[in-house]
Amino acid sequence: MNTNIDTSLPQPPKKKRLKGIIIFALIVAIYVWAFSGVPLASIQETAGQVLRSITNGLFHPDWDYVYLPDGEDLLRGLLDTLAIAVLGTFISAALCIPFAFWASNNMNRLRPVAGIGKFTLSFIRTFPELVLAILFIKAVGPGSFAGVLALGIHSIGMLGKLYSEAIETIDLGPTEALIASGASRFQVLWFAVIPQVIPAFISFALYRFEINIRSASILGIIGAGGIGTPLIFALNSRDWDRVGIILLGIIIMVIIIDAISGAIRKRIV
Amino acid sequence: MMTDSNRHIKRTKTGLTILILVLLCWGSAVRTDASLSSLMTGIPQMGDLLIEMVPPDWTFFSHIFDATLDTIRMALIGATLGAILAFPLALFSSSNLFPQFIVAPARFILNILRTIPDLLLASIFVAIFGLGIIPGILALAIFSMGIVAKLTYESIEAIDAGPLEAMTAVGANKTQWITFGVIPQIAAPFAAYFLYSFEINVRAAVVLGLVGAGGIGDWYNRTLNLLQYDKTSSIILLTLVVVILIDYVTTKVREQLL
Numbered sequence: 001m002n003t004n005i006d007t008s009l010p011q012p013p014k015k016k017r018l019k020g021i022i023i024f025a026l027i028v029a030i031y032v033w034a035f036s037g038v039p040l041a042s043i044q045e046t047a048g049q050v051l052r053s054i055t056n057g058l059f060h061p062d063w064d065y066v067y068l069p070d071g072e073d074l075l076r077g078l079l080d081t082l083a084i085a086v087l088g089t090f091i092s093a094a095l096c097i098p099f100a101f102w103a104s105n106n107m108n109r110l111r112p113v114a115g116i117g118k119f120t121l122s123f124i125r126t127f128p129e130l131v132l133a134i135l136f137i138k139a140v141g142p143g144s145f146a147g148v149l150a151l152g153i154h155s156i157g158m159l160g161k162l163y164s165e166a167i168e169t170i171d172l173g174p175t176e177a178l179i180a181s182g183a184s185r186f187q188v189l190w191f192a193v194i195p196q197v198i199p200a201f202i203s204f205a206l207y208r209f210e211i212n213i214r215s216a217s218i219l220g221i222i223g224a225g226g227i228g229t230p231l232i233f234a235l236n237s238r239d240w241d242r243v244g245i246i247l248l249g250i251i252i253m254v255i256i257i258d259a260i261s262g263a264i265r266k267r268i269v
Numbered sequence: 270m271m272t273d274s275n276r277h278i279k280r281t282k283t284g285l286t287i288l289i290l291v292l293l294c295w296g297s298a299v300r301t302d303a304s305l306s307s308l309m310t311g312i313p314q315m316g317d318l319l320i321e322m323v324p325p326d327w328t329f330f331s332h333i334f335d336a337t338l339d340t341i342r343m344a345l346i347g348a349t350l351g352a353i354l355a356f357p358l359a360l361f362s363s364s365n366l367f368p369q370f371i372v373a374p375a376r377f378i379l380n381i382l383r384t385i386p387d388l389l390l391a392s393i394f395v396a397i398f399g400l401g402i403i404p405g406i407l408a409l410a411i412f413s414m415g416i417v418a419k420l421t422y423e424s425i426e427a428i429d430a431g432p433l434e435a436m437t438a439v440g441a442n443k444t445q446w447i448t449f450g451v452i453p454q455i456a457a458p459f460a461a462y463f464l465y466s467f468e469i470n471v472r473a474a475v476v477l478g479l480v481g482a483g484g485i486g487d488w489y490n491r492t493l494n495l496l497q498y499d500k501t502s503s504i505i506l507l508t509l510v511v512v513i514l515i516d517y518v519t520t521k522v523r524e525q526l527l
Contacts, residue, residue: 031349034342039401050397083300090294126512130476131505134493138318139311144301149308218386222479225301232480235392247389254384 057240058247065245074249077220077227082253084144084219084226085212088151093205096156100163107167107193118164125157129215133224144225151212151219159208166200167193199268206261213257217250322502329503333488337507340484341515343402343477344470347409351470352463355414359421360447365433366425376422383415387473391482402483409474413466420462421455428454457526464519464526471515475508 066074101107103117133150140146174192183191220228227246234242297303361367361375387408394404433450441449478486485508492500 030345034345037339037342038346038403038406047397054393054396080300083297086293087297087301087303090290090297122513123509126472126509127505128472128476128508130479131489134489135315135318136311139315140307141311145303145307148297148301148303214384214386218388221388221392231389232392235396238396243393247385250386250389251381251384255380 053238054240054243057242058244060241061245061248062239062241063245065242066249072230074227074230074245077230077246078249078253080144081213081216081220081226081228081250082257084147084151084216084224085209087148088155088216089205089209089212091148091152092155092159092208093201095152096160096163097201099156099160100167103160103164104167106170106172118161121157121160121164123157124153125161127154127157129154129219130222133219133222137223142223142225147216147219147224147226150224151215154215155208155212158211159204162204162207163197163201166197166204170196203265203268206265210254210258210261213254217254318498321498322505324499325503325506326497326499327503329500330507333485333504333507336478336483336485336488337511339402340474340478340486340508341471341511343405343409343482343484344467344474347406347474348413348463348467348470350406350410351413351415351466352417352459354410355416355418355421356459358414358418359425360451362418362422363425365428365430366447366451379415379418382411383419385411387412388477388480391477392480395481400481400483405474405477405482405484408477408482409470412473413470416466416469417459417462420465421459424455424458425451461523461526464523468516468519471512475512 099117099121103114103121105111105114108114108117129150132154133146136146136149140149170193174196175188178188178192216226216228217231218228220226220230221232223229227250231243231246233239234246358375358379361371362379364372367375390411391404391408394407398404398407428451432454433446436446436450474484474486476486476489478484478488479490481487485504488504489501492498492504
């Protein structure tokens with residue numbers, strides 16, 4: 001009986017092994033570089049104490065703050081946040097439609113035109129919404145409206161991209177049929193393109209709304225309205241039980257909104 | 270064929286939906302003091318600001334280069350820690366691997382973590398660890414853990430059950446089952462999600478400095494407070510270039526992976 005069967009695994013070809021070693025070395029080099037910049041032992045002596053007071057505050061939230069008869073309380077802050085997200089989403093869902101058609105390959109006769117449109121959208125996307133909010137605060141003053149405008153403009157980037165992808169996947173049959181029967185460009189758009197993309201448009205707008213709720217809750221950190229303003233005050237004054245209740249409020253609101261918009265999206269698609 | 274009353278009901282439904290949307294919009298506009306006139310009077314001021322931002326202060330690039338590298342470090346280490354933490358969480362959240370009494374709490378924790386905004390996490394960590402990039406790294410780690418874990422458990426639930434059944438048939442235990450049946454199937458998408466979270470982290474890291482968590486965002490604050498808008502615009506330009514570059518590289522690597 002032949003007992004010396006080769007039990008070792010087959011070796012990969014040399015060239016492939018070399019490539020693997022180079023990639024491995026590259027990854028190691030990147031991580032060495034990354035960790036070399038991290039200051040070690042910079043943890044403050046008070047860290048433990050602060051951590052204790054934070055956990056204490058987060059688990060004993062300031063329930064009185066939920067509703068105050070006069071002015072700034074949690075419910076009003078959350079309502080503002082919700083309003084910023086709703087209006088911001090509406091503005092971007094309306095403004096992004098022309099951009100979406102501009103960036104769709106099947107809606108432009110010249111491919112480069114769509115390419116420029118796609119680039120414009122990714123350019124808008126790279127602007128952080130907080131930077132936009134800073135710009136709009138200069139224009140309309142601090143407050144919720146600046147937040148609305150920042151979200152409205154920033155969301156065009158992502159919504160426009162998603163919308164243009166929806167437009168690119170439509171069935172061109174109805175369009176051709178309408179062109180063949182002599183419809184104008186506008187009629188083709190209205191009767192052949194729009195009916196096909198409406199469900200996708202609504203679903204993407206709801207998805208963006210879920211993201212905008214999260215963004216709107218932090219815009220206040222730089223003064224653009226919503227629950228973020230009392231949050232940053234509470235953080236700066238180390239008022240941890242108030243931070244706790246605001247955090248709880250944000251989490252509950254986000255979970256409720258996600259559930260509602262998820263249910264609507266399921267019915268649409 | 271649609272009957273008349275059906276069509277009537279459908280029309281009423283559409284009408285009601287539009288009415289609700291208009292009411293929502295109007296209510297939000299009132300609540301946020303939105304007004305076209307203030308926007309119209311504000312736009313010239315914004316124009317002034319934009320004029321002050323041009324041309325950018327080119328000499329400022331050498332000042333902020335280190336901070337930009339810090340931002341990339343934060344994003345990379347944060348994404349790595351996040352991916353390491355995300356892996357067990359994703360396994361526990363997969364309903365085809367674990368029974369419901371493990372999956373439900375794991376998903377609950379995951380959902381809670383995903384609702385906390387990254388800037389808020391960063392502010393809390395700044396309070397604990399002081400200013401610098403460590404709070405930024407920790408905030409990004411938790412933030413990207415949520416993203417990677419969610420995407421990963423969705424792909425685990427979509428894996429091919431064939432190898433798993435074969436392994437059960439030959440009597441593999443749970444660890445062997447996961448090591449040889451699950452991991453080979455999700456390694457490539459997991460790496461892709463890691464890169465995706467790195468991409469998102471770079472964008473998030475840019476603004477974390479606003480609350481004192483290190484990196485380039487710190488300079489946003491300083492230059493804006495000193496009204497040096499030409500320097501602000503050079504920061505914006507540099508971050509744009511970095512973000513586009515990193516997006517390009519990660520997209521290329523992702524295409525290789527999948």
